[in-house]
Amino acid sequence: MKKPAIFYGISQQELDTMLRCFDATRHTYACGDTIVMYANEYNRIGILLRGEAELIRYEEDGTRTILERYDPDHIFGKLSVVPEDAASIVCSRDCEVISFSYFHLVNRCPNACPHHSVLVENVLKLMTGRAQALSTRIEILSRRTLRGKLTAYFETLSREKGSRTFSLPFSINDLADYLCVNRSAMMREMKKMKEEGLLQSKGRQITLPSALF
């Protein structure tokens, strides 16, 4: 396991001391488990150290939405901005999570740990990455049409993976829940795009036509 970004530049020993100040806890979860962050733990943030998870919301009619996807080093927390719409974090693989008090992180404790500020910097970097990920997601969801959403998402993936051929991190089923569209309508649109030569696909494997430049 790669060293988590949150620990960069801090020795293990010092980290242990520091994390006690922040009331840190480390938990492992099995695939399928829900990562619980109680509503009253408002000022806690979590970081995914290992595994893969998704922030999921169910509508009353059963519609499922994948609001966010978490890979290692993803920071999350202060969930339920919209308290009534309970969303939960569900592990799609075995996960390990560290969580600690955001309040104590940004409001110095009396111990004055020497590397406290390094930790703050690390958290800032993670949070900046998260804001970028959220922005990208908005870019995708803001597209007016199904085709627009598909294209925006595929282009993003292609850029991330550095290749015009890549495999989806979801099942086709889940992709629809991520793009917030109907599954069969999405399949229909993908079929059309294939016919127009804008896409090749087989299962989760996607190939985009070479970009013009």
Add this chain to the structure above:
Amino acid sequence: MKKPAIFYGISQQELDTMLRCFDATRHTYACGDTIVMYANEYNRIGILLRGEAELIRYEEDGTRTILERYDPDHIFGKLSVVPEDAASIVCSRDCEVISFSYFHLVNRCPNACPHHSVLVENVLKLMTGRAQALSTRIEILSRRTLRGKLTAYFETLSREKGSRTFSLPFSINDLADYLCVNRSAMMREMKKMKEEGLLQSKGRQITLPSALF
């Protein structure tokens, strides 16, 4: 003008010294101006000190999308995650913006300014707020129906303003561009909602029925 959150806990004099390390610049813009952040200024972040601005994207077909709204203390930067889809920040009121090098903020310079870490903490707080705002936006855009988007947005506003009656920060026209839906379809849906007693509205003034609890 209220003291910007980015400056909390730092004296003016020290700040001046520090901001030089970060190559900070302060600019004012008139209503209607575009805040330019050049593509090569990748590692700069900006903070809106005063005014109101919007991150806007135009589609080839002329469709306009309001991706984000900025009020004072909003942090932004590392724009164009999707470089080809040029989006720009347009001031909807007279604005003042400070921008500086993110790189120098998180990679200590040799001057070792005493309050550097306070500034990092301040930026972290702003960035956390931004991530929350982006999450809320995703909650809204992820709704499958026009009514769902309207409701989610109105409930968010009502919570922010602490009242079931509030006025929209947009024109009705702009609201549609913010919710990423067709304007006349939106009006039609609002009309239906009024008929069903889910909403009262007149121009920008909105009243929601009292929440049940």
Add this chain to the structure above:
DNA sequence: AAAAAACAGTTGCAAATGCAACTAAAATGT
């Protein structure tokens, strides 16, 4: 190895949304 479950893919029909072209009202400029 067989049965069950999950997943990819298809299609007809209904409903929601987008588009365009309006009218009326309000705000702005001269």
Add this chain to the structure above:
DNA sequence: ACATTTTAGTTGCATTTGCAACTGTTTTTT
């Protein structure tokens, strides 16, 4: 005070998307 521009609001028609009910394939379970 009048003309111009912007904004709010409406409606018919075309298109897109959602829904439901399928088929066939792959994966998982027993």
